[in-house]
Amino acid sequence: MMISNGIEDEEKWLAEGIAGIQHNAFYLHRAVDSNNLREALKYSAQLLSELRTSKLSPHKYYELYMRAFDELRRLEMFFKDEDRHGCSIVDLYELVQHAGNVLPRLYLLCTVGSVYIKSKEAPAKDVLKDLVEMCRAVQNPIRGLFLRSYLAQVSRDKLPDIGSEYEGEGDTVMDAVEFVLQNFTEMNKLWVRMQHQGPVREKEKLEKERSELRDLVGKNLHVLSQIEGVDLEIYRDAVLPRVLEQIVNCKDELAQYYLMDCIIQVFPDEYHLQTLETLLGACPQLQPTVDLKTVLSQLMERLSNYAASSPELLPEFLQVEAFSKLSNAIGKVIEAQVDMPIVGAITLYVSLLSFTLRVHPDRLDYVDQVLGACVKILSGKAKLEDSKATKQVVALLSAPLDKYDDIVTALTLSNYPRVMDHLDAGTNKIMAMVIIRSIMKNKTFVSTSDKVEVLFELIKGLIKDLEGISTDDLDEEDFNEEQNSVACLMHILYNDDPEEMLKIICTVWKHIMAGGPKRLPFTVPPLVFSALKLVRRLQGQDGDVAGEEVPATPRKIFQLLNQIIESLSVVPAPELALRLYLQCAEGANDCDLEPVAYDFFTQAFVLYEEEIADSKAQVTAIHLIIGTLQRMNVFGVENRDTLTHKATGYSAKLLKKPDQCRAVYACSHLFWVDDQDGIKDGERVLLCLKRSLRIANAAQQMANVTRGSSGPVTLFVEILNKYLYYFEKGNPQITASVIQGLIDLIKTEMQSDSATGGPASDAFFTSTLRYIQFQKQKGGAMGEKYEPIKL
């Protein structure tokens, strides 16, 4: 209620003020129309008296001021026309000073002063000097600010600037500068003083009101920047020191922040670059609460844009040592502003870093220097808790990644990991992901073990459990994604030199070992494949360097692989380990290392026996074993026999009959390798097939017993297809009559009442028959071979 009353009252006062102005304006117009100077002065003074009010907020006062301003424009036109009022401008200049009240008197004086300068009857500088001096008489902040703002407004186009009609004969651009500077200084003093004008409880409101008036003060700086004659020299020697002196001395947070920002915005970048030392020198002297990070960020942003605008500017930046000056200044500011939160300091360095990256992309030492400075700030403090600060650190660390396509560049920055150390575990991980993504995006290979070491040190948040973070609350999806990224990353670690590559692998191995059982299933496979890739590369060279001590031999690598895969036992992940063993066995096979291959197979079988209990998993595993074993050609008869025997044995021992059946017919391939010198033991093939037929029969019968209907004939059809395969491959044991028998058997089965032929098996059988038909019709050797089969 109190507040609303306050606002209503203010509206009322404003309305009264406007009415007062309008009332006097009416008589003023009449006086002007009748060329009556005396009356015009009287009513204009009365009109301006409305501006003496203390009741209005700046906002409302401005409204009133604008009304008066319009009337003063009209009055100025009248003053210009000596013929109308018959009073020389010199006399008029005195006459308006007879007004008893200071505020109307000074508004009128400024108005006449403007005409006086225009008339050129007195040097512009004298009039300006007089006006700016006389305006001191208004010490009320709001009224003073508006009055001086009026002075600035009317004098703007009358400054003795270079090329202006008011220049010359002792009126130089320095006079213009001096005038604007003085007006600026006085306005700023008034503005700063405003904060002390009201009761303490209204401080917030006052600050808001002050803020509304800031542009009145800033306008002066704008005017200064618009003066043509203010060249670099004048700016450096006269303008900037004076402005900064005022800013520093006013000791006011709001003003210092706004005006520093103003300087940066209104004056050309070129000037900033050349006066960097002076400008930055003022920063540590400002109040400790001034938001310098924003100010300096703006400055650096502008300078970077400036540097980017033309490559020819770079030498200038180097000449003035822009980087070291900025860097120094930031250090001093942080020192001076003891209460600056860490986020502020980091933000400053982020800005400096982006400046460096844009202006001096080739200077990695600068980048490292910035990071080093951050480390200094962060050190001695616990891990960052402040999320904003963390964000800034992430920004800091991401900047070089974005800038340099080559991640390796970042890896050479010694301070980079030290900064990362200060992040909390969660953020550390996010940062690690950013790094990985950046590497993946740019597809840059990380090619030495040293770099790998550094890289893994950087992303250690992903590689192992960090202190202080419980593994329980990890989101599984996130975890998987992270680990997949790490897995992807491993393929980027590459060197053409096998020796170095092996070192890389060892380094990676060392790191992922620390990762614990949860991570191994993700990290081991890529490492294994990476090692196998290396083995493949070595294959060709093997023997070339005989006699020499070669550190990277396949044998050695396989030893390592063995260890690596073994580590999965702690997880445990037997199925994965089995697959990897088989992969290794194949690799060893290709290297002609029979014992190694045999060993891997042994490992695989051991796992099968001891660890894989699930029947489905067994089925998959046995098929994998069979498939791999089939391709092995390194084994001697004995070893091979042992292994095939094992494989067939396990096949027949699978739990479900259909699985048994399928595994057994798959085993048939172990005896028939369709290579030039592959084993071709037709008899044992037939044995396997017969055995599988038996199992299929047994399965059929079992189904009859348990369900009252025999199962589909699919198994038979599958076996038929195996027969056909070997028949075509020329296995002498597989004859047309055997096939004929099987076909008949299937047909009988299908026609029997108990058979419940699923549509799938029907279709399978039909298309198998169609294939035979097709082969028969094709003719040739194959056609002849098929000829005897009757459908």
Add this chain to the structure above:
Amino acid sequence: MNYIIGAFKPACNISVTFSDGKSRKQVALKKENGQTVMVPLFQSQETISGKISVEPVSGKKVEHNGIKVELLGQIEMYFDRGNFYDFTSLVRELDVPGEIYERKTFPFEFSTVEMPYETYNGVNVRLRYVLKVTISRGYAGSIVQYQDFVVRNYSPPPSINNSIKMEVGIEDCLHIEFEYNKSKYHLKDVIIGKIYFLLVRIKIKNMDLEIRRRESTGSGSNTHVETETLAKFELMDGAPVRGESIPIRLFLSPYELTPTYRNINNKFSVKYYLNLVLVDEEDRRYFKQQEITMYRLGETSEATL
């Protein structure tokens, strides 16, 4: 006496004309009845001459015991009404006793008249110069006619004219130093100065410079002092802080000032003061009064700025 005037119209018209009346400067003079008339302006040591014509009303004759003209300098105290004190009195006989039938003109001359005091119209005192024409008659009573004129005396610029500079204050509350560029000002002069704020612990609302005139009449226990504020000129709006200096520029021409008069014929004095007044937000007034000497500068050398 009114009915007598009504019954007996004056027997003749008397008019006074000055010999250089056409070229002589005329100034406004406020009469006792409040009307303003234009009268000639003289200064001391000037010769006052002219003609006095006496014209009987249509066909009547004026019988008289002699005609004279007096130049009187009078001081009139209002509290002592009607009691004129003539500090100057000069007489010229114009005509011997006789009769006048028709318009008759008499030249007169007071040469190099000493008129040390200026015409002054104050609150309690008036100093006037007047030509008094008297036609003495026996029974009918004398016919008297007055003609006012104004005297103003000019001074050269003073050879010594120091500035007024002073530091004043209230302990731990307000300390200021003010400076007026001169201690003696001519009537169209400009007061230039500055006020420095050395210490400000009170919330000042505004600051004015007043011109005050102090007129004292009488002497001893019978002294009457009357003070008028002739000008109130706002110097500053708002509260200054320590270190501020506020300019003063006050043009004196708009105000009706006279020179400072000191002990005029032991009857009265007129003095001028500059009063610097600071008003705080509780409307308390802090002031410091300083006497300044006013003088009248010769018209030609009077500068405007």
